[in-house]
Amino acid sequence: MLLSLFGLAGGIGMPMQTSINAQLGKRVGSPFTAAMINFMVGWTALLIVTLIWEHSLMIPVGAIAAAPPWVCFGGAFAVVFVTGNIITAQTVGTGMAVVILLTGLMIGGLLVDQFGMFRSARRPVGWKEVAGVVVMVIGATMFYLA
Numbered sequence: 253m254l255l256s257l258f259g260l261a262g263g264i265g266m267p268m269q270t271s272i273n274a275q276l277g278k279r280v281g282s283p284f285t286a287a288m289i290n291f292m293v294g295w296t297a298l299l300i301v302t303l304i305w306e307h308s309l310m311i312p313v314g315a316i317a318a319a320p321p322w323v324c325f326g327g328a329f330a331v332v333f334v335t336g337n338i339i340t341a342q343t344v345g346t347g348m349a350v351v352i353l354l355t356g357l358m359i360g361g362l363l364v365d366q367f368g369m370f371r372s373a374r375r376p377v378g379w380k381e382v383a384g385v386v387v388m389v390i391g392a393t394m395f396y397l398a
Contacts, residue, residue, distance in 0.1 A: 267350045273334065274341035274349075283338040290334055322370070344396065351395045355388045 269290075277286035303309055316324065333353075341349040362381055368374030 271346045277338045287335040
């Protein structure tokens with residue numbers, strides 16, 4: 253139960269991270285530099301949390317070597333996620349950036365489910381899910397035009 257709260261905390265923290273990173277991007281003059289700083293701070297925090305939680309910093313090199321190479325590239329999506337969020341927040345504000353982000357998350361999640369991408373369990377998407385995303389896109393458009 254405790255670990256599942258990380259998802260909730262991540263959702264609550266995302267608009268805060270968006271706003272903080274947008275301000276950092278303005279200060280340093282580049283969304284890419286701001287994202288790099290974000291990841292350096294995040295890496296340091298993960299180092300500390302891993303040491304406390306796992307009591308070790310050992311990386312399972314054998315398990316990584318035995319896995320398909322693509323499993324190591326999730327961080328590349330994180331770069332697009334964080335940097336895109338910084339750019340979006342700087343241009344349309346934090347609220348709209350979060351709306352766009354959530355809409356993109358839903359579309360991406362449904363694509364992964366529908367096609368079983370990255371060896372995920374395939375969960376066919378029905379009309380209700382598609383309608384939900386359409387409502388989100390309409391809501392995002394209304395939010396943007398407000």
